[in-house]
Amino acid sequence: MTDLLITAYPWIKGFHIISVISWMAALFYLPRLMVHHTEQVGLSGDTHKLFAMMEFKLAKVIMSPAMMATWVFGLLLVATPGIVYWGDIWPWTKGASVIAMTVFHLWLMRRMKGFQRGENTVTGSQYRMMNEVPTLLMIFIVFSVTVKF
Numbered sequence: 436m437t438d439l440l441i442t443a444y445p446w447i448k449g450f451h452i453i454s455v456i457s458w459m460a461a462l463f464y465l466p467r468l469m470v471h472h473t474e475q476v477g478l479s480g481d482t483h484k485l486f487a488m489m490e491f492k493l494a495k496v497i498m499s500p501a502m503m504a505t506w507v508f509g510l511l512l513v514a515t516p517g518i519v520y521w522g523d524i525w526p527w528t529k530g531a532s533v534i535a536m537t538v539f540h541l542w543l544m545r546r547m548k549g550f551q552r553g554e555n556t557v558t559g560s561q562y563r564m565m566n567e568v569p570t571l572l573m574i575f576i577v578f579s580v581t582v583k584f
């Protein structure tokens with residue numbers, strides 16, 4: 436099993452990066468949809484139904500599968516011998532940041548389900564502020580794995 440992980444390492448890392456790109460694209464775009472849903476569309480009518488459907492599809496078809504794939508390929512990399520030394524700082528900063536990213540993902544899922552029921556208590560500017568969270572976490576995560584402090 437460990438031999439297989441070592442041989443497959445470049446492929447697993449490639450799939451990890453592809454999953455990360457898909458997850459990030461959805462995490463960046465879903466809050467933008469919610470800004471416009473809140474400020475321009477409201478919670479009733481045909482445009483509301485269209486936005487709720489777009490949010491549902493983005494979350495269920497792209498965001499959640501991409502998050503699961505990122506975790507699976509990321510954990511396979513963790514299990515690959517010689518990749519992670521737990522005495523370094525970067526695995527801990529990266530670990531804490533990906534957990535925070537996952538919490539942000541779960542918050543967005545709850546907001547998406549709220550919109551499906553025609554409920555929303557978050558303002559457009561709050562969604563705009565929340566939109567910065569994945570950007571900051573991404574910067575922290577990428578430099579954790581490239582600089583490897």
Ligand code: HEM
Nearest residue numbers: 455505506509510512513518519533536573576577580581
């Ligand atoms: C979800 C849980 C995640 C786990 C368990 C995980 C784990 C890992 C591990 C162990 C590596 C291998 C490092 C190496 O080859 O030296 C890696 C590579 C990488 N990860 Fe993740 N990762 C996760 C999420 C993310 C996220 C959310 C991002 C970006 C926002 C990300 C970006 C990267 C990049 C760019 C690399 C390639 C780094 C390089 O080869 O220099 N990862 N990941």
